[in-house]
Amino acid sequence: MKFRRSERLVDMTNYMLEHPSQLVPLTFFADRYGSAKSSISEDLTIIKETFEQRGIGTLVTVPGAAGGVKYIVNINKEEAERFIGEMCEVMEKPERLLPGGYLYMTDILGDPQFVNKVGRLIASAYSGKQIDVIMTMATKGIPIAYAVANHLNVPVVIVRRDNKVTEGSTVSINYISGSSKRIQTMLLSKRSLAVGSRVLVVDDFMKAGGTINGMVSLLEEFDAVVSGIAVLIESEDTEERLVEDYISLLKLSEVDTREKKISVSAGNYFEKSKGTIY
The missing domain is CATH 3.40.50.2020 (Rossmann fold)
Structure with a gap:
């Protein structure tokens, strides 16, 4: 099943909020939505900017083969x-x-x-x-x-x-x-x-x-x-x-x-x- 970007953004946002401080590999989202890692990275950038603008928190990217993305709670x-x-x-x-x-x-x-x-x-x-x-x-x-x-x-x-x-x-x-x-x-x-x-x-x-x-x-x-x-x-x-x-x-x-x-x-x-x- 192919997900539209809007659907990915909603689901990814919900997943990150439900798993704070947990390192999530990009391959997890790529497999979950059948999308390329480059598309997932672009989606995460949008979520990160929105989180920071709204004072929800931020996303921290850990590079490398064992890396991924992690949601860190914050408040303005x-x-x-x-x-x-x-x-x-x-x-x-x-x-x-x-x-x-x-x-x-x-x-x-x-x-x-x-x-x-x-x-x-x-x-x-x-x-x-x-x-x-x-x-x-x-x-x-x-x-x-x-x-x-x-x-x-x-x-x-x-x-x-x-x-x-x-x-x-x-x-x-x-x-x-x-x-x-x-x-x-x-x-x-x-x-x-x-x-x-x-x-x-x-x-x-x-x-x-x-x-x-x-x-x-x-x-x-x-x-x-x-x-x-x-x-x-x-x-x-x-x-x-x-x-x-x-x-x-x-x-x-x-x-x-x-x-x-x-x-x-x-x-x-x-x-x-x-x-x-x-």
Whole structure:
């Protein structure tokens, strides 16, 4: 069956978006559409230009017999600024305030479109790095971790506080919670990580950073490498930050339970991801 160029462009675009960070040989597309490699190269050039103009990402060509083309996710600065601004407005709504000064976030973390955009923002910041796996705690950060993993095309490993029989043998450590200063335990299945894995740690909220610091310590037990740390929201109200090098999308600066006022601003995303978004 012979494909028209318009049909090839649609199908190739869909394939690249569904297989981010995966090297696809040109012969794969040539065989798929019964077309010459030269025609495929021209099609990919059109897709690449469109992706970059629309801030979707880019296509990277790897030359040689074992080469091919790879889709790398990205986001333009204007779109990122607009979405982070929208997130600030959503998080500042008074009805999100819960007893004890906590914020209700279940609705937004259960919104697939919202979580997908958050994942794309974080993935864009790390698209230029070698990431083998995403790590998160068994909390509300799980949807975000899977969204990031989807855009980077890597697996997710989940750190737990208690042992599950389905996890097999585990490695556990004790760590000090940054906020409560209590000693707590976290563990990870021995089969979850290969030695030397490059890991991106993702979480939904960070105050002092005790939990994230614990995950970093746990990774040392696997001889894994921390390639980055990213959180949806960081709290500005903390005396001692246990984590220094991280990316945050939002910053929670004030929670006034009496006045029911929540102050949220942009985190350090644009400062830390400078050069990886355009």
